[in-house]
Amino acid sequence: MRPGVRLGVDVGTARIGIARSDDHGMLATPVETVRRGVGDLARIAEIVAEIGAVEIIVGLPLALSGRETASTADAKSFASGLAGLGLAPVRLIDERLSTVSATGALRDAGRKAKNSRSVIDQVAAVIILQHALDLERSTENPPGVVVAPEQGL
Numbered sequence: 001m002r003p004g005v006r007l008g009v010d011v012g013t014a015r016i017g018i019a020r021s022d023d024h025g026m027l028a029t030p031v032e033t034v035r036r037g038v039g040d041l042a043r044i045a046e047i048v049a050e051i052g053a054v055e056i057i058v059g060l061p062l063a064l065s066g067r068e069t070a071s072t073a074d075a076k077s078f079a080s081g082l083a084g085l086g087l088a089p090v091r092l093i094d095e096r097l098s099t100v101s102a103t104g105a106l107r108d109a110g111r112k113a114k115n116s117r118s119v120i121d122q123v124a125a126v127i128i129l130q131h132a133l134d135l136e137r138s139t140e141n142p143p144g145v146v147v148a149p150e151q152g153l
Helices: 040-050 070-086 098-108 116-137
Strands: 006-011 015-021 026-035 055-062 092-096 145-147
Touching: 006 026, 006 040, 006 070, 006 116, 015 040, 015 055, 015 116, 026 040, 026 116, 040 070, 070 092, 070 098, 070 116, 070 145
Parallel strands: 006 055, 055 092
Antiparallel strands: 006 015, 015 026, 092 145
């Protein structure tokens, strides 16, 4: 397992869930929810600097069939924007059902979805990042696909 803190990002149309790992890449924990829009990349850049992230993992929402959707294109575009900032390498990883899993986990904990939207985004980011960490640990290879800003994903 490569050392260093990773940042997990769940890109939504209204909010962006942010999670981080410990320095050993063992455990993902929630950080915050960033409002989508003007200043969102700047806030993520601040978080990357604050925690010293060595890599950014962005969830790639695909349809259950594996096909791309409008959300897929949006996540790719956002990841490309992050990569263009040159903060740390950015990787895309399949995140099918992460928000559904996050909603279910919060419901099981007794929280209503309507009152937990920002928390759901953070939990989804935790699920995405933890999946990436577990995948790297089991395969001994970095997960997902590296995003290059010039590819215009």
